[in-house]
Amino acid sequence: MTRRRLVLAWLRAPVIVQVLLVYAAARVFSAVVIAEVARFQAESVWTSADPGYTGMLGIWDAVWYREIAEDGYPSSVPLGADGRPQQSALAFYPVFPLLARALSAVTGLDFAVSGSVVALVTGAGAAVLVHRVLHEAVLRAGGRPATARRAAWSAAVLFCVSPVSPVLQVAYTEGPAMLLLAGFLLLLLRRAYLPAAVLALVLGLTRPVALPLTAVVVVHLGLRALRAHRGGARRPPTGVAVRAAVLLAASGTAGLLWPGITWWLTGRRDAYTATMGAWRSSGEVVPFVPWVSVSQYLLGDLVGPVLLLLLLGLAAFFLLSARTAVLGLELRVWCLAYSGYLLAVLDPFTSLFRYLMLLFPLGGLVALHPRRRGALRATVVACLLLQIVWTAWLWRFSPPADWPP
Numbered sequence: 001m002t003r004r005r006l007v008l009a010w011l012r013a014p015v016i017v018q019v020l021l022v023y024a025a026a027r028v029f030s031a032v033v034i035a036e037v038a039r040f041q042a043e044s045v046w047t048s049a050d051p052g053y054t055g056m057l058g059i060w061d062a063v064w065y066r067e068i069a070e071d072g073y074p075s076s077v078p079l080g081a082d083g084r085p086q087q088s089a090l091a092f093y094p095v096f097p098l099l100a101r102a103l104s105a106v107t108g109l110d111f112a113v114s115g116s117v118v119a120l121v122t123g124a125g126a127a128v129l130v131h132r133v134l135h136e137a138v139l140r141a142g143g144r145p146a147t148a149r150r151a152a153w154s155a156a157v158l159f160c161v162s163p164v165s166p167v168l169q170v171a172y173t174e175g176p177a178m179l180l181l182a183g184f185l186l187l188l189l190r191r192a193y194l195p196a197a198v199l200a201l202v203l204g205l206t207r208p209v210a211l212p213l214t215a216v217v218v219v220h221l222g223l224r225a226l227r228a229h230r231g232g233a234r235r236p237p238t239g240v241a242v243r244a245a246v247l248l249a250a251s252g253t254a255g256l257l258w259p260g261i262t263w264w265l266t267g268r269r270d271a272y273t274a275t276m277g278a279w280r281s282s283g284e285v286v287p288f289v290p291w292v293s294v295s296q297y298l299l300g301d302l303v304g305p306v307l308l309l310l311l312l313g314l315a316a317f318f319l320l321s322a323r324t325a326v327l328g329l330e331l332r333v334w335c336l337a338y339s340g341y342l343l344a345v346l347d348p349f350t351s352l353f354r355y356l357m358l359l360f361p362l363g364g365l366v367a368l369h370p371r372r373r374g375a376l377r378a379t380v381v382a383c384l385l386l387q388i389v390w391t392a393w394l395w396r397f398s399p400p401a402d403w404p405p
Contacts, residue, residue: 015131016128016131019127019128019131019156019160020124020127020128022127022156022157022160022161023123023124023127023160024124026160026161026165027120027123027160027168027169029161029384029387030165030166030168030169030387030391031053031169033166033387033388033391034053034056034166034169034170034391034395035052035053035056037056037391037392037395037396038050038051038052038053038055038056038396040392040396041055041056041396041397042397042398042399043399044059044397044399045399046058046059046060046063046397047059047397054112054113054116056170056395056396057112057113057115057116057169057170057171058110058111058112058115058170058171059170059395059397060172060395060397060404060405061092061172061404062111062112062115062170062171062172064089064091064092065092065096065097065100065111065115065171065172065173066097066111066112066115066171067089068089068092068094068097068098069097069098069100069101069104069111069115070101070111073089073090073094073262073265074088074089074090074265074266075265075266076266076267076268077090077266077268077271077274077275084278084283085274085275085277085278086278087275087278087279088275088278090262090265090266090271090272090275091272091275091276091278091279093173093205093206093207093208093258094205094258095173095176095202095205095206096115096118096119096172096173096176096206097115099118099176100114100115100117100118100171101114103117103118111171112171115170115171115172116169116170116171118171118175118176119167119168119169119170119171119172119173119174119175119176120168120169120175121175122175122176122178122179123168123169123174123175123178123179125179126159126168126175126178126179126181126182127156127159127160128156129179129182129183129186130152130155130156130159130178130182130360131152131153131155131156132152132182132186133152133155133182133185133186133189133331133361134148134151134152134154134155134156134327134331134361134364135148135149135151135152136148136186136189136190137185137189137327137328137330137331137361138151138152138326138327138328138364140189140328141325141326141327141328141329143326147326147368150367150368151326151327151364151365151367151368152364153367154363154364154365154366154367154368154376155360155361155363155364156363157363157376157380158360158363158366158376158379158380158383159178159357159360159363161380161383161384161387162357162363162383162387163353163383163386163387163389163390164353164354164356164357164387164390164405165357165383165387166387166390166391166395167354167357167405170395173206173207174354174357176206176207177203177206177207177209177358178357178358178360180199180202180203180206181203181209181213181358182360183199184196184199184200184203184213185216185330185331185334187199188216188217188220188247188330189328189330191224193243193244193246193247194243194246194247196247196250197246197247197249197250197251198250200213200247200250200251200254201250201253201254201257203254204253204254204255204256204257204258205257205258205261208255208258208345209338209341209358210251210254210255210257211255211341212334212337212338212340212341213251213254213255213334213337214248214251214252214254214255215333215337216330216333216334216337217247217248217251218248219329219330219333220329220330220333221244221247221248223329224236224244258272259271259272259273262275273285280347281347285345287344287345288343288344290346290347290348291308291343291347291348292304292305292308294347294348295307295308312343315339316336319332319335319336319339320332320336323365324362324365326364326365326368327361327364327365331361332361334361335359335361335362338358338359339359342355349403349404350394350403350404350405351404351405353390353394353405354405366379390405
């Protein structure tokens, strides 16, 4: 087939096919990177030396997911000799390991491989939904069809090739979480409140990101009520009000679902937060303070916090500026609420790079740059290079201890 025919075939292909082809190409690139990095993997508690591609799929947190899939959760919070909670599977949500367990039961695949398959398939679905969400959000925000197409394509491509996108083919939860998140936002934009409520509850058992979604729901419903009031409507139809109430209740419940289940499993009310604290140097989750402490450590007691506040202010200003208005209010609120959530619950550490993947709507802005073609191409190249850096630096484990991915 000639180059011209290939180009014509590409242009005539449905958008979903184009997105999936980009996703497949990106995953092949990531597989080559992982396989090459595996050559430099030292022997550790998780792998032999040079374990090959499949040997690199089940390390780091995948070990906890394997434990959940094979042995379930502990019935009490494990304690150390000092009586303090220890790291345990209670910190990890059940949907992903149970999906991998089901696939292993049907196919006989090892957990690392079945987990990789789950991540790959759900990541492919997420890529398609990322495109769909951006396209619909931009149109609903008043953007032109051409603008919506560029933003949607940019977000989908950058999701596929992002520096941390190799996690979409290892035994990690990013694939299912992104699929559910993008699906939820799409249903919210379409006002399909009952299906969105179901996805919110499932997401609440997949990743700890349901709480910032509640902020998005509140803003969405509040804006809809305000518009209805301005239009002269005194109250919404009963069916709409009931569905909106169900969605609000489900999104709020989703954020508390797993902490409540761990309480039921162990009999300890703070089982989840106490276990999460075992990963913190202080032994507990303290909102916001670690960011201030790290800024002081790096830049001094005064300059560090001041610069941190300045950067946070600039980020908030950008998310609320006219530059991002094309994304629509719901996606902007998601980015703002999720960023605030990360500040509240996360230590500023190397895992932050992976968590930022969920800010996928911002990828849609790259193609809207005045020099959009050059900007998108340059960003893709940079992402592919940074994939190599991320995999070699963070995914490859250097025993006896290393920075987590």
